[in-house]
Amino acid sequence: xxxxxxxxxxxxxxxxxxxxxxxxxxxxxxxxxxxxxxxxxxxxxxxxxxxxxxxxxxxxxxxxxxxxxxxxxxxxxxxxxxxxxxxxxxxxxxxxxxxxxxxxxxxxxxxxxxxxxxxxxxxxxxxxxxxxxxxxxxxxxxxxxxxxxxxxxxxxxxxxxxxxxxxxxxxxxxxxxxxxxxxxxxxxxxxxxxxxxxxxxxxxxxxxxxx
Numbered sequence: 001x002x003x004x005x006x007x008x009x010x011x012x013x014x015x016x017x018x019x020x021x022x023x024x025x026x027x028x029x030x031x032x033x034x035x036x037x038x039x040x041x042x043x044x045x046x047x048x049x050x051x052x053x054x055x056x057x058x059x060x061x062x063x064x065x066x067x068x069x070x071x072x073x074x075x076x077x078x079x080x081x082x083x084x085x086x087x088x089x090x091x092x093x094x095x096x097x098x099x100x101x102x103x104x105x106x107x108x109x110x111x112x113x114x115x116x117x118x119x120x121x122x123x124x125x126x127x128x129x130x131x132x133x134x135x136x137x138x139x140x141x142x143x144x145x146x147x148x149x150x151x152x153x154x155x156x157x158x159x160x161x162x163x164x165x166x167x168x169x170x171x172x173x174x175x176x177x178x179x180x181x182x183x184x185x186x187x188x189x190x191x192x193x194x195x196x197x198x199x200x201x202x203x204x205x206x207x208x209x210x211x
Contacts, residue, residue: 038072062096076120090108094106106143112130113130119139133154159202171204
């Protein structure tokens, strides 16, 4: 069941994909389960990141910067948030503490960073680099060190998501004229095309087993 958690005239509802919601595992029950929700919103006149904690009707602002702060992703232990920001001129990947402090810049390159996502064990961050004519999936340590490319070629590889066990990654790829869903091993090996349809297929994620 989908429930609207909050809505204002100047903010996108956090249940919508556009608002980029993510859950933090630390906290008391809210709506269903023990989760807070982080999201970005333009409600303050600029795109910043907010957190909605259990039992609260109004979110708390975590970033307050004239730049754009977008696409938050919480670490599995709920202690840090990865996000995108152009506060230093280019759209790069940053992390901050769950209270909005201790902001750290992880990437510094001419290519735009996109879609940060922590690995299930919280030790690394999956992300996308945009080279204009192509996009590639990369991985790095949570301090920004040892970035490594997982996919390559003249394609657009985007919106990568981990399997719950951390062994596989699903993503969307444009190589034959439209987006299809692919799966690769966590080291980028053995890519497998999962869909093949004239329509656009994207935003894939794994469904945990219900055993």
